[in-house]
Amino acid sequence: MARWGLTIPLTGVPLAAHRELIEQLPDLGYTDAWSAETAGTDAFSPLLLASQWAPSLRLGTAIVPVYTRGPGLLAMSAATLAEAAPGRFVLGIGASSPVIVQNWNAAEFADPFGRSRDTLRFLRAALAGEKVSEEYRTFSVSKFRLERPPDPPPSIMLAALRPGMLRLAAKEADGAITNWLAPADVPKVRAEIGEDVELVARIFVCPTEDADAARGLGRMLISSYLTVPVYAKFHDWLGRGDALAPMHEAWAAGDRQRANTVIPDEVVDDLVVHGSLDECRERVQSYVDSGLDTPVISVLPTGGDPFEQVRGLAPRR
Incomplete structure (x- = not known):
């Protein structure tokens, strides 16, 4: 069913x-x-x-x-x-x-x-x-x-x-x-x-x-979840490694704000329905x-x- x-x-x-x-x-x-x-x-x-x-x-x-x-x-x-x-x-x-x-x-x-x-x-x-x-x-x-x-x-x-x-x-x-x-x-x-x-x-x-509000919330969730190693590897496997690389670099450097801002709109729109x-x-x-x-x-x-x-x-x- x-x-x-x-x-x-x-x-x-x-x-x-x-x-x-x-x-x-x-x-x-x-x-x-x-x-x-x-x-x-x-x-x-x-x-x-x-x-x-x-x-x-x-x-x-x-x-x-x-x-x-x-x-x-x-x-x-x-x-x-x-x-x-x-x-x-x-x-x-x-x-x-x-x-x-x-x-x-x-x-x-x-x-x-x-x-x-x-x-x-x-x-x-x-x-x-x-x-x-x-x-x-x-x-x-x-x-x-x-x-x-x-x-x-x-x-x-x-x-x-x-x-x-x-x-x-x-x-x-x-x-x-x-x-x-x-x-x-x-x-x-x-x-x-x-x-x-x-x-x-x-x-x-x-x-x-409000696409800007949805993407803002989506970016916070993505940076929180997809920086977890198992999710990072998952999205490497799915083909988003290059698109998410700037987020990972900023996160590893301790710059949480930049980690959010460098996530491309198209990645947010792919992963968060709004x-x-x-x-x-x-x-x-x-x-x-x-x-x-x-x-x-x-x-x-x-x-x-x-x-x-x-x-x-x-x-x-």
Whole structure:
């Protein structure tokens, strides 16, 4: 089925105040609600609320870091939400970044590919109700078994940017979750996973016709995200290395202001959707037309009513 997702919670809106909007999402044409986990809400709590407010939505985490919870706790958190939303929960896991893992959560960010693969394999077994005793390459587990294994077990998707992780997602997960790409980038990502694997992407949408304001916000986000090494390498692979080189040079020199100003307009326009609500909706649809299965809209703050913006970005039916 055609999917159309929304990132929750919305910026600046209290969790409890989301109920009215989330109850409306299925009638508006949204099929999915996805959370994130950086330094705001945790990934699971908003989805637990949404599971009760809109029982037909598919719910997903995009993503839960594989380092910030122990394997058993991650399995318990996933099993709890899967029990609350049977057959409707997708557990998205990924390596995250050194800032989130090391600087904020006091965990070692080591061997992200291996830790993601091992966590995926552990979760497959644990969420199926198996007793797990295993010496993985990056951690070991002894005699862990969930007391409440979910029926059915949730799907598991893997955050992936470049070929190695994308191929792992295609081989061992139920889909790949990606981020910070343009519609024209989708075929290159799709080529690594094949046609039969679900591809999910968060799409940053700034619904305003003030292009200067949208680009200003977009530049701040791009310089914050794409200077992270894994995203820098991703965009090198996608072919934006030369266009983003001045940003990286300024960032490395500690000149954050210049890092923002040297990002070309065309890069911002590629990676951040902006314009009228109709223009934004059409741009999101262009990702789908390029091969994306599930666009997950992340509404950037513009000063407008975010609920009305979400309603206006609903898919044409």
